[in-house]
Amino acid sequence: DQQVKQNSPSLSVQEGRISILNCDYTNSMFDYFLWYKKYPAEGPTFLISISSIKDKNEDGRFTVFLNKSAKHLSLHIVPSQPGDSAVYFCAASGKAGGFKTIFGAGTRLFVKA
Amino acid sequence: ETGVTQSPTHLIKTRGQQVTLRCSSQSGHNTVSWYQQALGQGPQFIFQYYREEENGRGNFPPRFSGLQFPNYSSELNVNALELDDSALYLCASSLGPTSNYGYTFGSGTRLTVV
Numbered sequence: 001d002q003q004v005k006q007n008s009p010s011l012s013v014q015e016g017r018i019s020i021l022n023c024d025y026t027n028s029m030f031d032y033f034l035w036y037k038k039y040p041a042e043g044p045t046f047l048i049s050i051s052s053i054k055d056k057n058e059d060g061r062f063t064v065f066l067n068k069s070a071k072h073l074s075l076h077i078v079p080s081q082p083g084d085s086a087v088y089f090c091a092a093s094g095k096a097g098g099f100k101t102i103f104g105a106g107t108r109l110f111v112k113a
Numbered sequence: 114e115t116g117v118t119q120s121p122t123h124l125i126k127t128r129g130q131q132v133t134l135r136c137s138s139q140s141g142h143n144t145v146s147w148y149q150q151a152l153g154q155g156p157q158f159i160f161q162y163y164r165e166e167e168n169g170r171g172n173f174p175p176r177f178s179g180l181q182f183p184n185y186s187s188e189l190n191v192n193a194l195e196l197d198d199s200a201l202y203l204c205a206s207s208l209g210p211t212s213n214y215g216y217t218f219g220s221g222t223r224l225t226v227v
Contacts, residue, residue, distance in 0.1 A: 004155075006155075031211075032211075034215055036215075036218075041220065042220050043117070043203055043205070043218030043219050043220045043221055044156070044203070044216075044218045045218070046215030046216060046217070049215060089155055089156070093211060094211075098169050099168075099169060099210055099211050100146065100158045100161055100169050100171070101146070101158070101216065102158065103148075103155035103156045103157075104155050105153070105154050105155045106154075106155050
């Protein structure tokens with residue numbers, strides 16, 4: 001059962017524009033939601049997280065929005081830069097996952113110069 | 114501050130063999146989680162070790178086993194290798210069992226079973 005879903009395998013965006021990566025989850029008992037970025041031949045790198053009691057968290061060019069009623073979260077990158085080209089994983093943790101972190105399948109972002 | 118290091122980086126094994134993968138956690142981290150990432154998929158949780166005890170296990174058979182040592186480094190052992198075990202194995206360390214602060218991942222070990 002896929003508790004965390006990223007339905008878009010890839011996304012292409014022009015440099016300077018906004019990138020929006022989406023993620024859906026099935027279990028309302030998750031406490032935290034996280035985004036990781038992965039470059040080829042490297043491990044995932046933690047990017048930003050949000051608690052389930054908040055609806056927005058911002059860190060520089062990265063903002064995560066959480067819509068609990070829709071069980072949906074999104075990562076906004078503004079402005080997008082070519083160095084942002086990577087695979088982005090949505091993840092969730094908390095009681096619903098037995099306190100382990102559950103990852104989505106990832107979305108590959110291409111930022112064109 | 115050193116990050117998470119994994120060894121070896123690449124490995125080729127024959128079906129039926131056994132393999133041991135190693136992970137050194139980031140300084141100050143007492144929790145290690147192991148993940149398997151098949152091609153085109155997200156990381157799948159194998160198990161977690163917290164203060165040398167197994168602290169949760171994913172949907173993997175018993176031939177996947179692990180250890181955590183007093184210095185919080187860890188090993189993943191896989192017995193009776195199958196072709197489907199071919200994947201990238203990721204180790205992640207954290208300050209504690211819950212990951213609200215995010216994991217620090219190593220670069221992974223690419224295992225190929227032939």
